[in-house]
Amino acid sequence: MAETLVFPSLFSSTREGRNQRSALNQTDNRGLNLGLSLGSIDYNPWVIKKKLTASDLGDLCRLLVPKSSTQKHILPFMNKSLNERVHSSNGQTVTVYDSDMNTKHELVFKYWQSAKCYVLQASWKKEFVNVRGLKEGDLIGLYWDARSSIFVFSLLKRAD
DSSP, X not given: OOXXXXXXXXXXXXXXXXXXXXXXXXXXXXXXXXXXXXXXXXXXXXXXXXXXXXXXXSTTOEEEEOHHHHXXXXXXXXXXXXXXXHTSSSOEEEEEEETTTTEEEEEEEEEETTTTEEXXXXXXXXXXXIHHTOOTTOEEEEEEETTTTEEEEEEEXXXX
């Protein structure tokens, strides 16, 4: 015959339930830790944070994406063919999701050999700088969503 285990309900309002909780607490007082604490999980998806500069907002219509951050947080999570196209002379069209505005935009992501850095270009100035009113000193966040193969963008903090 199987044994039935009874666990006290934390929401029980009956006298029996309160007594069961008391017994459980007495067990706790004997040095057994029966609780589970996950603590505070500090999840921050914005693995690339960048303070915008005049060159990010100017007439070149491109956002410089730091090379070391790209190599650490983006390229390892792209499929091989996409990664190869990013390093081609034409780059690769990618979707950039603006999580603040709930809009999607098509930009070109590529490696600039001459500057030894990665850029998002094409409609960067029109779709982000102008529409969002981005200014020098604004802090933005980016991450690559590998499941959807898109960049996710957010304006994290306006410049003072």
